[in-house]
Amino acid sequence: MKHFLNTQDLSRAELEALLVRAAEFKASPAGDQLKGRAIALVFFNASLRTRTSFELGAWQLGGHAVVLQPGKDAWPIEFEFGNVMDGDAEEHIAEVARVLSRYVDMIGVRAFPRFVDWSVDREDRVLRGFAQYATVPVINLETITHPCQELAHALALRERFGNDLRGRKYVLTWTYHPKALNTAVANSALTIATRLGMDVTLLCPTPDYVLDERYMGWARDNVAESGGSLQVSHDIDAAYSGADVVYAKSWGALPFFGNWEAEKPIRDQYRHFIVDEAKMALTNNGVFSHCLPLRRNVKATDAVMDSPACIAIEEAENRLHVQKAVMAALADR
Amino acid sequence: MKHFLNTQDLSRAELEALLVRAAEFKASPAGDQLKGRAIALVFFNASLRTRTSFELGAWQLGGHAVVLQPGKDAWPIEFEFGNVMDGDAEEHIAEVARVLSRYVDMIGVRAFPRFVDWSVDREDRVLRGFAQYATVPVINLETITHPCQELAHALALRERFGNDLRGRKYVLTWTYHPKALNTAVANSALTIATRLGMDVTLLCPTPDYVLDERYMGWARDNVAESGGSLQVSHDIDAAYSGADVVYAKSWGALPFFGNWEAEKPIRDQYRHFIVDEAKMALTNNGVFSHCLPLRRNVKATDAVMDSPACIAIEEAENRLHVQKAVMAALADR
Amino acid sequence: MKHFLNTQDLSRAELEALLVRAAEFKASPAGDQLKGRAIALVFFNASLRTRTSFELGAWQLGGHAVVLQPGKDAWPIEFEFGNVMDGDAEEHIAEVARVLSRYVDMIGVRAFPRFVDWSVDREDRVLRGFAQYATVPVINLETITHPCQELAHALALRERFGNDLRGRKYVLTWTYHPKALNTAVANSALTIATRLGMDVTLLCPTPDYVLDERYMGWARDNVAESGGSLQVSHDIDAAYSGADVVYAKSWGALPFFGNWEAEKPIRDQYRHFIVDEAKMALTNNGVFSHCLPLRRNVKATDAVMDSPACIAIEEAENRLHVQKAVMAALADR
The missing domain is CATH 3.40.50.1370 (Aspartate/ornithine carbamoyltransferase)
Structure with a gap:
């Protein structure tokens, strides 16, 4: 190093x-x-x-x-x-x-x-x-x-699931936020989750919200090496179904980069991507996390944030x- | 604690x-x-x-x-x-x-x-x-x-008068300042001075400058327990007369809270509440203090600030x- | 002290x-x-x-x-x-x-x-x-x-030339900068260079850029005591010729102090005071320094900054x- x-x-x-x-x-x-x-x-x-x-x-x-x-x-x-x-x-x-x-x-x-x-x-x-x-x-x-966040996230997952995370179903879900945000944590989540051999789903509203090809490529490389899988989904129920980990983050759609006024009406249609109890009920008693800061009742509900499934504070400590x-x-x- | x-x-x-x-x-x-x-x-x-x-x-x-x-x-x-x-x-x-x-x-x-x-x-x-x-x-x-200020103030008074402050005559005087300020230090001075059993006078321009009932109530409770006394006065000479301690602070009148433009012409009539040598001469060779920061020649004169009676620097150190x-x-x- | x-x-x-x-x-x-x-x-x-x-x-x-x-x-x-x-x-x-x-x-x-x-x-x-x-x-x-800068500069020069700097030819050159800057480092360079007994040339565009009489006086006093010399020059080639040390700084002309719009068209005529390889070639294999921050290709060229003659990073460390x-x-x- x-x-x-x-x-x-x-x-x-x-x-x-x-x-x-x-x-x-x-x-x-x-x-x-x-x-x-x-x-x-x-x-x-x-x-x-x-x-x-x-x-x-x-x-x-x-x-x-x-x-x-x-x-x-x-x-x-x-x-x-x-x-x-x-x-x-x-x-x-x-x-x-x-x-x-x-x-x-x-x-x-x-x-x-x-x-x-x-x-x-x-x-x-x-x-x-x-x-x-x-x-x-x-x-x-x-x-x-945001590689420091990756390590903190990985440590929090190891604390819940043990050091071998292979085969765990991991969902990185886009969530709504009033502003177009950095893709850094999303890029990093995709990178580390595939590196650790999990079965990763990138859940986002439309193909415009897929991440930059550099990081999609890293994820594919990682899958090839670590033996997990990677898929992109726009189907909320299917993505959450049976998930062990739900990691939420909001980000701006890259095709609209710098042209955020045009993206705004699109993102405003996807407020229902909020992480709530109904969605979490579809998971395999999964854990929820987020890098923080998090807007409550916008990105995730109070009920999810204050549930035992939430490991965001543990991740922050890490x-x-x-x-x-x-x-x-x-x-x- | x-x-x-x-x-x-x-x-x-x-x-x-x-x-x-x-x-x-x-x-x-x-x-x-x-x-x-x-x-x-x-x-x-x-x-x-x-x-x-x-x-x-x-x-x-x-x-x-x-x-x-x-x-x-x-x-x-x-x-x-x-x-x-x-x-x-x-x-x-x-x-x-x-x-x-x-x-x-x-x-x-x-x-x-x-x-x-x-x-x-x-x-x-x-x-x-x-x-x-x-x-x-x-x-x-x-x-x-501002409870940390209270302790610093109490320590400075104990250093001058000994640990038992009961029976000391204590004046908390409002002073002029061009802006309406926080009541925090005034609330705190009233609280700690009564707690320590002193005979406390709250000197202010009009009844509108009396402090919030929560803190007036704490002061009355303290008087009942510690054996001092509490009075409100709008008479400068009477309040300073025989005082052992003069503590100055400016604050905004609560009935005008958020409506400070209406309070401004009232406060501007009371610039003469400035702590000066003539007023200090009425005291029992009393000490003067203030929490700082202090506008010289607005809240207190240079002569008072630079006199041996001033314990503001000692209080700040504390x-x-x-x-x-x-x-x-x-x-x- | x-x-x-x-x-x-x-x-x-x-x-x-x-x-x-x-x-x-x-x-x-x-x-x-x-x-x-x-x-x-x-x-x-x-x-x-x-x-x-x-x-x-x-x-x-x-x-x-x-x-x-x-x-x-x-x-x-x-x-x-x-x-x-x-x-x-x-x-x-x-x-x-x-x-x-x-x-x-x-x-x-x-x-x-x-x-x-x-x-x-x-x-x-x-x-x-x-x-x-x-x-x-x-x-x-x-x-x-800026006396801390003086010491750092002096230490850097001693590291290059040994502790006795007497007899070294030292040029303090004004350089262009889009804004009129503080004379502090120039005053200080003049002070310490004369104190250390060097033969000092203050190179600047016009007599208006000569420094305040207080510091010119200190420099003359130092020359009298330490045995160096002091001259003011507006001739670039003559000043650089045979120099052991070139120290660059930009500053505003004192006669225009507070009236900087009037000084602007004057200073804009002297962009060619930039320290470049052609000027440095006139020196006695001299070193170059500057207090930093430095605008590259405005005050000095990339080639000078990245040359072995540049001791600005060493001076900053000092x-x-x-x-x-x-x-x-x-x-x-």
Whole structure:
């Protein structure tokens, strides 16, 4: 592991080692794996769970996290190379990454898409820029994927079902949200669920809501290697039927990327994708989760959120443990 | 002590123990009472003293504070239960409080009123929401009361007058400020001064500036139990005459809550409530204090602020010591 | 050393001791010089390097930094004395400085000019206000000078040329930037370069870009004491010819201070002051540096920034080491 940008970059053994180590940290939180080491957490977008869990995780292992918010309490940054920088940006990523690398031992980066042009956003250039110029490991704190969330989700599922998740029926369901959101967690859920060998259904309103071909391709590759399956469905009842896991997320339809006003009347037709008790009753006594934040009674009902089937809080807690495992692994390098 | 929401929730023994422990921390700052423990400081409003003193207090006891500002660098939060969350809020307090409870060992909350409808603000629903859903202790960092300020104030008075404050003449005086402010510190001053058995005068321009009946009731209850007295006065000279303590604060008149334009011409008539040398000369060589921040030459003159009678800086310092006592007590649970 | 406001306040021995100690911290980062001690970092303006390096520096020495941003997550502050505070400011510097002094062991302050009236900004009243009222040492994090940058720069030059820099030819060159910027780093570069006995050329487009007489005077004083020289030049080729060090910075012309629209067409004529390979080829195989942030291909070309002659990243790293030396020295007092 040079960086932690996507779980798909990890070998099966590296992934397994992170999940095992995370469970160990959950049982025994204190450590000295980051003694004298520092991490910069660079947030281009707001954060509650990620910021708190990384800051505390570093501290619990003897390290220190510095939280930076470029454009809020630091400088706007240029990511293109070779430009004449006569616009807003006062500094190039080359300098930011190199200077931070002199101060800290690893750099975490959160940078959501700009939601104007998917062909640009899908290049993930902020994260890639840091990974290119930093001389220390870079961690993805959510850009167009969210691998820390994947690990937390996987750990929560292992806690419910045991470490071998092969053969479990997993539904990733689109849910309604008034705004068109990032596909990052959906991309990540699809990636990790297939990686772990589950029988995965991507349930979404129409073919326009299928995910980017890069992540669909990763999922197919994973199925081929791990022995699960992948299907896309627009049939709610069929998808929920017999499911062991229901994972919900809302996202914008990629064909309408940057043209969200046109997508709005379409998405507004699918408010009934909300996760409710009737749908959960179709499952195999399945668990429900979501990455949070979640709009209650929009994405899922109060009854589902407050039911014993809901493992969203457990998954959120696991962010702390898995991220400590990631930081400790990168510190070992 | 399950939470630290109001001093009125504490037994006499609990209150005394906090003040004794605070004095001990003032004499000997370092400790390990929070070793390996973390506190989240959730600020819905700006802070200088509270944030600095809690962050350092946690650190001096071996713990770590995470500073969060929902709506600034985290998500807007929903506090009503059962709503369809299709407005601005991306997350419900139930999830925020439960998730934070998995990461930290206590949660501090600052949430000022919205100043539109007192019948809503007086429910203190942000603080109550955290206290309801969190599974760890919650600390009031100022909402519609300010109990940490009460303890700091009480410690500063004990340092001047000794631990037994019964029989001291205490004046809580309204002062002018160009804006209608929160009643929190006034509510708290009335509460703690009567609790400690002092003879308390609430000096304010007109009956409209009397405080909410909840806090007037607490004060009467305290008088009955602690043996002091309580009166409301609109006569500056009579109120200051023979006072041992003058505590100043500005606040908006509750009958005009949310209708502040109508209150403005009234408050503007009472600029002469400023604490000045002439008024202080009427006291029994009394001390002056204020919770800070204070507009010089509006609430109190430079001469009063810079006089030996002023214990506001001492009181501000005491925030650190009393809050360490609160955190240590909650960690003992 | 009571405070660290300007290097010009330091004796030659104090300056030398700081640079020696900084080099020691660079070789061996951990220490306990700030054990149990805290520093408040008060940022009235954005920061990346300064905030990260001070926060980590304090932590590496066993201390703790609290980062405050008045007007963002704390109160607006009044700096005039005797005013009736009925404007925006909720608090006077006297209280802010005195209260912070009760919580922390030193206070760092960043406060850029307001760029309206140089006769006001040159009084440096925010920094001076803190230094006047604080009862603990105050550190300049960049106001109208930037002494921490001076030390980092000096250390980087000593690393390249050895500790004795006398006789080196040093060029401080104005460079183009679309906006009129602070003269702080230019003032500081002139101050430290002359202090260290170098032969200094201030290269700028016109006499209007010469620096404030206070700093020109410091430079002349330094030349008299340290045995270097000082000249002002508007001839690019002559200035670069044979230079050992090229230090670049953009700043606004003081005669146009607050009247920047009138300066704009003048500065726009001098885009060719960009540091490029052709100019660097005129030097004595000289090094290039800049305080960062730097707009690539505006202030300096990609080729210069990415050349081995560029020591800007080394200088940025040195911020950490020199600031630890400053904090440790102030903690020794």
